[in-house]
Amino acid sequence: MTSVARRLPTVLRPPQAQNIGGFDVEKLRRDFPILKQKIRGRRLVYLDNAATSQKPQAVIDAISHYYERDNSNVHRGVHYLSERATEEFENARQTVQRFINAASASEIIFTRGTTEGINLVAQTYGRTHVGPGDEILVTALEHHSNIVPWQLLRDEKGAKLRVAPVNDSGELLLEEFEKLLSPRTNIVAVTHISNAIGTVIPLRQIIEMAHRRNVPVLVDGAQAVPHLTVDVQALDCDFYTFSSHKLYGPTGMGVLYGKSALLDAMPPYQGGGDMISSVTFEKTTYNKLPYKFEAGTPHVAGAIGLGAAIDYVNALGIENLAAHEHDLLAYATEKVSALPGIRVIGTAKEKAAVLSFVLDGVHPHDVGTILDQEGIAIRTGHHCAQPVMQRFEVPATARASFALYNTREEVDVLVEGLQRVQEVFA
Amino acid sequence: MPDLRDLYQDVILEHSKAPRNFRELSAANHKAEGYNPLCGDHFTVYVDIDGDSIRDIGFQGSGCAISKASASMMTQILKGKSTAEAEQLFARFHKLVTGAPTANGDQTELGKLAVFSGVSEFPVRVKCATLAWHTLHAALEGKQQTVSTE
Numbered sequence: 001m002t003s004v005a006r007r008l009p010t011v012l013r014p015p016q017a018q019n020i021g022g023f024d025v026e027k028l029r030r031d032f033p034i035l036k037q038k039i040r041g042r043r044l045v046y047l048d049n050a051a052t053s054q055k056p057q058a059v060i061d062a063i064s065h066y067y068e069r070d071n072s073n074v075h076r077g078v079h080y081l082s083e084r085a086t087e088e089f090e091n092a093r094q095t096v097q098r099f100i101n102a103a104s105a106s107e108i109i110f111t112r113g114t115t116e117g118i119n120l121v122a123q124t125y126g127r128t129h130v131g132p133g134d135e136i137l138v139t140a141l142e143h144h145s146n147i148v149p150w151q152l153l154r155d156e157k158g159a160k161l162r163v164a165p166v167n168d169s170g171e172l173l174l175e176e177f178e179k180l181l182s183p184r185t186n187i188v189a190v191t192h193i194s195n196a197i198g199t200v201i202p203l204r205q206i207i208e209m210a211h212r213r214n215v216p217v218l219v220d221g222a223q224a225v226p227h228l229t230v231d232v233q234a235l236d237c238d239f240y241t242f243s244s245h246k247l248y249g250p251t252g253m254g255v256l257y258g259k260s261a262l263l264d265a266m267p268p269y270q271g272g273g274d275m276i277s278s279v280t281f282e283k284t285t286y287n288k289l290p291y292k293f294e295a296g297t298p299h300v301a302g303a304i305g306l307g308a309a310i311d312y313v314n315a316l317g318i319e320n321l322a323a324h325e326h327d328l329l330a331y332a333t334e335k336v337s338a339l340p341g342i343r344v345i346g347t348a349k350e351k352a353a354v355l356s357f358v359l360d361g362v363h364p365h366d367v368g369t370i371l372d373q374e375g376i377a378i379r380t381g382h383h384c385a386q387p388v389m390q391r392f393e394v395p396a397t398a399r400a401s402f403a404l405y406n407t408r409e410e411v412d413v414l415v416e417g418l419q420r421v422q423e424v425f426a
Numbered sequence: 427m428p429d430l431r432d433l434y435q436d437v438i439l440e441h442s443k444a445p446r447n448f449r450e451l452s453a454a455n456h457k458a459e460g461y462n463p464l465c466g467d468h469f470t471v472y473v474d475i476d477g478d479s480i481r482d483i484g485f486q487g488s489g490c491a492i493s494k495a496s497a498s499m500m501t502q503i504l505k506g507k508s509t510a511e512a513e514q515l516f517a518r519f520h521k522l523v524t525g526a527p528t529a530n531g532d533q534t535e536l537g538k539l540a541v542f543s544g545v546s547e548f549p550v551r552v553k554c555a556t557l558a559w560h561t562l563h564a565a566l567e568g569k570q571q572t573v574s575t576e
Contacts, residue, residue, distance in 0.1 A: 361443070363490035365465045366434075369548060373430050381465050395466045395488050424434050425491070 031056040042375030045410045050401035062308035092307030101231040106289040109256040114222040115145040117241025117256035122149040124266040132158035135184045139164045141194040144384045146220045170199045170346040188217045192224035196385035197346025198354030227352040249309035253302030270295040332411045356397040364398040371417045432544030442491035447484040447501035459572040460561030471561040497558030516559045523555045
């Protein structure tokens with residue numbers, strides 16, 4: 001793969017690629033106040049978007065506006081502010097519903113993030129459907145947050161965790177995946193895009209294979225939602241979960257989508273206020289969807305901020321973002337691969353926004369420190385995906401990950417930074 | 427602004443490329459594993475103790491330049507020292523890399539290890555510099571479980 005990328009002539013890239021879909025990256029960068037600052041005397045080059053993305057002014061303003069004008073508790077007060085806060089909060093839910101094309105807003109459960117979405121399903125659907133000897137099927141690409149909740153369930157129930165392997169490019173081996181679907185498989189939980197190496201998995205095929213055996217599928221969409229169009233009805237996935245903060249929204253906010261029929265049949269996750277219809281000391285009746293799964297005062301400002309982030313992305317068009325990021329990834333892959341002594345980890349045909357690599361003789365942690373001195377933020381380490389590192393027999397990687405505001409010039413700065421790393425370690 | 431060269435001094439780079447005592451000691455009567463979950467650095471330190479004197483010491487594993495050089499230079503300086511001297515050096519080394527005030531004579535005691543003073547300008551790298559020392563401490567105390575920097 002490396003040699004192929006190296007041979008790609010520069011002219012293959014259209015000169016207008018910075019302006020795909022009519023959006024002007026330099027103009028968009030001005031929407032993100034954090035990007036204006038200097039880091040260690042240099043312009044910030046933020047390439048750690050798979051960890052978290054920066055926030056546009058529109059999101060920051062929506063959150064400020066809520067606290068300045070509308071702050072109140074939702075779903076309970078009869079007063080004016082509570083009404084307004086509730087309306088804004090529920091509008092955000094509808095924005096999410098349209099964004100992932102869910103059939104109903106009641107299928108959108110607000111969570112703290114992707115991790116909580118997965119734990120919710122493991123602790124409710126999982127605990128009622130997985131028993132001794134049953135199997136939970138994941139892939140070799142999972143983030144720890146899509147491994148550990150299932151291990152907890154496995155250990156509690158005496159179940160088994162099965163892992164579908166990937167090839168040396170980091171592509172899921174579909175035939176192996178299908179073989180691992182057994183009569184004992186009770187749930188499939190898969191990442192949509194690998195956070196560590198960027199592989200986009202063939203989700204439709206996986207879901208079809210699982211559904212042919214009546215096995216429901218949970219999708220960890222944390223890395224996917226910022227980079228491609230997600231239509232949960234077209235995918236026919238049973239659960240889809242993602243985080244707001246990787247989608248230009250605030251932290252501490254996420255979404256779990258679930259099909260109504262499944263959610264209705266599941267027991268609640270946490271008990272508390274808002275998730276009940278009536279409570280006596282003898283018996284409690286639970287609230288309808290989605291409130292059954294939203295115990296306690298929710299992160300109202302977070303939901304509103306997420307709604308504003310989705311509005312921002314929608315206005316640009318996610319397909320335009322995807323095209324821009326794809327161009328950046330191709331450019332970065334070519335430039336970084338052309339450096340001597342660098343190996344790209346993860347060379348799947350279908351990739352999105354993530355470039356993971358290792359340098360001969362230099363530990364990724366040292367790469368990260370030296371790049372940081374140049375104002376370049378990348379992630380180094382195991383990316384909360386240690387089994388992926390084990391699969392590729394590296395202790396860690398350096399990872400550059402892209403967002404809508406990144407530019408080819410920033411990729412050039414990264415490449416110069418990597419040359420500096422090689423000079424220090426020459 | 428901290429200078430990269432303060433951190434990546436030539437001596438450190440040289441030790442990271444060609445670490446000394448980078449071997450398993452078959453005669454080791456103390457050993458421990460150290461792990462930094464943040465970056466995945468993982469070392470095993472082997473010590474052969476005769477009475478209270480460190481007769482031989484070695485290490486194996488993988489890590490960044492700072493952690494590897496620190497482990498290498500630690501093994502060099504500790505050979506022939508007493509276990510009490512080793513613990514005392516660790517305390518002084520820890521002060522050095524965290525930028526804590528040092529007593530008169532500390533720098534002299536540390537000798538070549540003074541090259542790690544630049545680490546104090548890079549707080550996230552302190553754990554790299556001290557991983558081998560924490561592991562040594564565990565080995566001397568005879569702890570069986572892996573020590574973690576977290």
